[in-house]
Amino acid sequence: MDPDLALLLNGIVSGLLLGGLYAAAAAGLSISFGMLDVVNIAHPAFMVLGALLVALLWGATGIDPLILSVLLTPAFWALGAAIYVVYHHFFERRGDEAIQGLAFFFGVMFIIEVGLVLAIGPEQHFADAAYAGITWRLGEIDLPLRMLVPALVAFAAIGGLALFLRRSFTGRAIAAVAQDREALRLLAIDPVRIKRLAFGISIAMAALAGGALVVVQPVDAWSGHVFIGRVFAVVIMGGLSSLGGCVLAALAFGVVENVTASFYGPSWSPAVAFGCLLLVLAIRPQGFFGRVA
Amino acid sequence: MSDTTIPAMPTLPAPRRTGHPAFWLASAAVALVSILALRGIGSEYAYFAATFILQYVVLATAWNILGGYAGYVNFGAAAFFAAGAYTTVAIGKALGLSLLPCIGFAALVGGVLGLGTGILTLRLRGAYFAIATLCLSVVLQTIVVNWDYVGGSRGAYVIRPREVPWPFESYSGYLCAVMVVLAAAAVAIARSIEKSRLGLGLAALRDDEAAAEAAGVPTLRLKLIATTISGAMMAVAGAPLPLLGSYVEPNSAFGLSYAVNAIAMPLIGGTGSWAGPLIGAVLLASLQQAATVTISSAANLMIVGVVLVVFVCAAPHGIIGLFRRQK
Numbered sequence: 001m002d003p004d005l006a007l008l009l010n011g012i013v014s015g016l017l018l019g020g021l022y023a024a025a026a027a028g029l030s031i032s033f034g035m036l037d038v039v040n041i042a043h044p045a046f047m048v049l050g051a052l053l054v055a056l057l058w059g060a061t062g063i064d065p066l067i068l069s070v071l072l073t074p075a076f077w078a079l080g081a082a083i084y085v086v087y088h089h090f091f092e093r094r095g096d097e098a099i100q101g102l103a104f105f106f107g108v109m110f111i112i113e114v115g116l117v118l119a120i121g122p123e124q125h126f127a128d129a130a131y132a133g134i135t136w137r138l139g140e141i142d143l144p145l146r147m148l149v150p151a152l153v154a155f156a157a158i159g160g161l162a163l164f165l166r167r168s169f170t171g172r173a174i175a176a177v178a179q180d181r182e183a184l185r186l187l188a189i190d191p192v193r194i195k196r197l198a199f200g201i202s203i204a205m206a207a208l209a210g211g212a213l214v215v216v217q218p219v220d221a222w223s224g225h226v227f228i229g230r231v232f233a234v235v236i237m238g239g240l241s242s243l244g245g246c247v248l249a250a251l252a253f254g255v256v257e258n259v260t261a262s263f264y265g266p267s268w269s270p271a272v273a274f275g276c277l278l279l280v281l282a283i284r285p286q287g288f289f290g291r292v293a
Numbered sequence: 294m295s296d297t298t299i300p301a302m303p304t305l306p307a308p309r310r311t312g313h314p315a316f317w318l319a320s321a322a323v324a325l326v327s328i329l330a331l332r333g334i335g336s337e338y339a340y341f342a343a344t345f346i347l348q349y350v351v352l353a354t355a356w357n358i359l360g361g362y363a364g365y366v367n368f369g370a371a372a373f374f375a376a377g378a379y380t381t382v383a384i385g386k387a388l389g390l391s392l393l394p395c396i397g398f399a400a401l402v403g404g405v406l407g408l409g410t411g412i413l414t415l416r417l418r419g420a421y422f423a424i425a426t427l428c429l430s431v432v433l434q435t436i437v438v439n440w441d442y443v444g445g446s447r448g449a450y451v452i453r454p455r456e457v458p459w460p461f462e463s464y465s466g467y468l469c470a471v472m473v474v475l476a477a478a479a480v481a482i483a484r485s486i487e488k489s490r491l492g493l494g495l496a497a498l499r500d501d502e503a504a505a506e507a508a509g510v511p512t513l514r515l516k517l518i519a520t521t522i523s524g525a526m527m528a529v530a531g532a533p534l535p536l537l538g539s540y541v542e543p544n545s546a547f548g549l550s551y552a553v554n555a556i557a558m559p560l561i562g563g564t565g566s567w568a569g570p571l572i573g574a575v576l577l578a579s580l581q582q583a584a585t586v587t588i589s590s591a592a593n594l595m596i597v598g599v600v601l602v603v604f605v606c607a608a609p610h611g612i613i614g615l616f617r618r619q620k
Contacts, residue, residue, distance in 0.1 A: 033420070039420045039423075086606070090605070090606040090609075091605075094609070099360070099364065099366055099560070099564070100560070100605045100609050101605075102366055102420070102423065103556055103557065103560050103601060103605045104601075104602055104605045104606065106553055106556060106557075106601065107557070107597075107598045107599070107600075107601035107602035107605065108598070108602060109598070110553060110594055110595070110597060110598030110601070111595065111598040111599060111602065113594075114591055114592070114594045114595035114598060115595070117591045118591060118592070118595065122591075225549055228427065229424075229427050229428055229431050232424045232427070233424075233428065236421070236424065267435065267438050267439055267446070268435065268439060270431050270432075270434075270435045271431070271432050271435035271436060271439075274428040274431045274432050274435075275432055277424075277425075277428050278413065278425060278428050278429065278432065281413075281414065281417055281421060281424070281425045281428075282413050282414065282416070282425075
């Protein structure tokens, strides 16, 4: 095969796998930011918190990191619910969420990150899954399991989440709270309870994404920063509240970044990806898959 | 959205208003006294700490013009700050100019960048605007990392000139005096804007953009003016940075600590008035300097985070708001 073509194909495939990781990171945000209107800028920090906890637990027990991250989700759900209670009490109730709420999550992000640095140090942590060294080869195309397994787990989790939102009563209530919370009140459903539940789910997704992240790459306390822009970019390009759009946007984002990195060097890839987002915001603020409000 | 700010407006004390010239004179006097006082202390560390704190006064005041008066949250403060710093590096290297002309160029670059951001993001509000500015920061950082002329990701060394301008005995003293003047000018500009028609228009579009537009406020033009002025002033805040540390590299110049501080300081002080960012910046930056010296540099970001969270929860209108309510 022509080496350029092989490079392009490999770039696209590993971009799709990277997109799986982005989708996992962005799916939780798509719930909190897209559906609940809670601009949780600390979402990547929760992901890193999950990743580092998984790494520490892996070091102590040797259980597979992805299983550990699934085990962590209930704790993260509770954490998310608690944070939503605080957020609701101080900001949403007063109608101050715009600037003050944003600043609140900005502060929470710094507390998590610096807390991690003070507690376990600034060095990188990693967790080696049993399959991390294996690479499947399909002709010229490499499929490293280190990337493939987290991506598949992420897609499975997002699929389950989409099913939950579409089929179950609570899931439909979450989708409804995004559209009209007063109408929800008329159905005798407490919108605050629903939002608390949904915000917990979004943070639990962050724990899962953290588990996927720590399998893919070593993580330190500041790793979340590079993800802030990316996950918000993915969620906005995906049209906010649509999980399917979020996955497609994540895949597109991963491919654009990776192909740019393979052909022009990795230092250019953020500019191309974020340039795309700036253009999307300037031309089509509702995203590719969103409806005009 | 921010309906809660409207009832607070009539409590502004109308009588005893200081005019614009009087306020500018007062700021000049304060600047002069501060320079003389710092001269009196005369230690290199005092100069460094004062410059550090004052650069945040300029940055926070600049951020507040767009974020506080107009209600547009800019997460990209670090981008403008770094644009100023790198203007100094590039202009200093290309033309061999000294600090003062570089600050002028930085204002120009920051203003153009602010205007560009404004034009590109005119249709965005709230979180979208915030995220667009965050993107701008990433794009700009990537460009600087790939720009070899200013050192790329290796960073650039800037040698302080050997001869020091006349009345000063060391370059840090000169740098500090420049920063005092910049800070005083920034606060005076912010107050002039706040008390002028521009400030009233910005406040109107912050409270309800559609209503302001309907009432004949030229929201589009006001937003562009605000982004330009705010961008220019943030770049000015960053311009002396290379000379302060003799070295800049993209990761620290674009560091999130500038972005978080630029937001935290006005919010802690109170966003509605010129005094808010000033109080917030002095308080928070001194606290950080103290924490860096006595505990560790990781702890100072922790302090910013905790103070920010406590303040937005307990005192949503900042320190100024606390005093207003007691009256």
